[in-house]
Amino acid sequence: MNKTITLAQGNGGVENNELISKVFYKAFKNEILEKSEDAAVIQNGSLAFSTDSFTVSPIFFEGGNIGKLAVCGTCNDLAMMGAKPKYLTCSVIIEEGFALRDLEKIVRSMKSELELNGAIVVSGDTKVVPRGSVDKIFINTTGVGEITKEGISSNKISKDDVILVNRDIGCHGATIFIAREGIEMDSELESDCKSLYPQVKALIDAGINITAMRDATRGGVGAVLNEWAKQSNICIEVEEERIPVRDEVKGVCEMLGFEATSLANEGTFVLAIKKEDKEKALEILKVFEDNSYACEIASVTDEHLQKVILKSSWGTKRFLDTPTGELLPRIC
């Protein structure tokens, strides 16, 4: 690794994984951490526990703000483990001179989003640092959720599973990029930032046989599929044409030179479920707003273990690798 930390090491992709494993996992080594799930499972499988710090810039964007994102992000990580978000902590680091009005707006968004999850903030911390020590405001949320469906794990996906996505991908990454660069676009593009627990609850309540779920944040759907291929020692074959991407997002991808599968999402999740439950699951997902493009995107094979293969509509195949490089810093 480099002797100094690079932006790429926070990308949710290859360099980020390397930093995490060589520095953090190496020191903190334990069975729970090494499972690399979206949330840790503690207390004999009864609780999920997850943390995230949010540094997004700009702090207000189409479809959300850093406060909404901070509640969605952590609650979604809990939901992905089949847990009902229950208790959150909220720790804010604020730059001296930050507008009180903006802080209040952020906190109000957090409150609304907490209500959607049926969760409460039970402990907090407020730091104010001198001008220049932080850019505006960073928020950490850490959550505890009660596991309502046991055994969900990205370490046991098999050929009996099919891989779905709940909606079209890349909206958060594309929205932040546009906002940051000040690009004028005549579109209704907004971040997909959303609490996923209601969708997860509906799937669990309907008895869908869920093997794994993961929200496709930093590193996008590409990172999730590659993590799953490695963790479950499987090959994932993706039908490129099936991946739902709206035109505005495709446009941003061309400007950036990124693939839509590398763009961050904040209300989009990938599901591995038993094949026989596919139609029922899609029906349930499509009831929710913004989910009209919910679909199957991939299947599990043993062609190239630990690899993700992208199949084009012309029949060609290539590997979809874990994203690498700087991608978009401060995307979440």
Next chain:
Amino acid sequence: MNKTITLAQGNGGVENNELISKVFYKAFKNEILEKSEDAAVIQNGSLAFSTDSFTVSPIFFEGGNIGKLAVCGTCNDLAMMGAKPKYLTCSVIIEEGFALRDLEKIVRSMKSELELNGAIVVSGDTKVVPRGSVDKIFINTTGVGEITKEGISSNKISKDDVILVNRDIGCHGATIFIAREGIEMDSELESDCKSLYPQVKALIDAGINITAMRDATRGGVGAVLNEWAKQSNICIEVEEERIPVRDEVKGVCEMLGFEATSLANEGTFVLAIKKEDKEKALEILKVFEDNSYACEIASVTDEHLQKVILKSSWGTKRFLDTPTGELLPRIC
């Protein structure tokens, strides 16, 4: 309140409390939060849950570094509720260009301190932000602990209690001030940064009747006593001469124009215990390194409810108010 956030609003004192109550408590209103304990008590009283973000500058100082502090700080908050620190999350925000060697040193300190607490990191998050977006590194730790002694609360201190401190006060605040200002001092002063769970465990194992405990971090012993006076609706009378303060700390207080009771500590805690257990508790505390000055500092009366009175050796009395003003930003 001001229309923009001020450094004083992060001081652990009056302005900080106002910001917390008018913005955060107001929005997040719930019974657990409003108890204002060092850690939230969740899951029917079985678990404690607490968060802290660390922004200390400089990140390396005599007696510790930001990593050691991040583990001590959160584990101590759990210990103060009679909980054994068990699971921690660790979320770091690193500035692009930060030295990998320094990160490794910080993480190694975290590992050692986790071992002292018998706790493990089960979930994490790593963000890297562009140069200038954060000053070097900020760390959030959030912990879950198992409550081994129920009912500890700063809301029920009474005249049956006596108030102790485990060691001399103000070393962390004084050390950080000296390091930051580059003052050359011919002294062995170092931060008191330390995990308090072993001391708490010894007290609990010996059957000491503990009413409340609180580590005197931002705002110092003065903030703790004032919070307790309000929360328990009591008057706390402090014998000024009994408060242990070493000479180097007194010297720093003179330079700063602060009282030692406003200086931050990171391994110093205030205890309210039943009077009859005083001698036994002090004996137990003094077995621990650095605790030779453990002593009784105050008694509980009903003279001025919700106030803290400082009694000098000449028999004069004055109020010891909650600290106010900027104090030392980025002290923890």
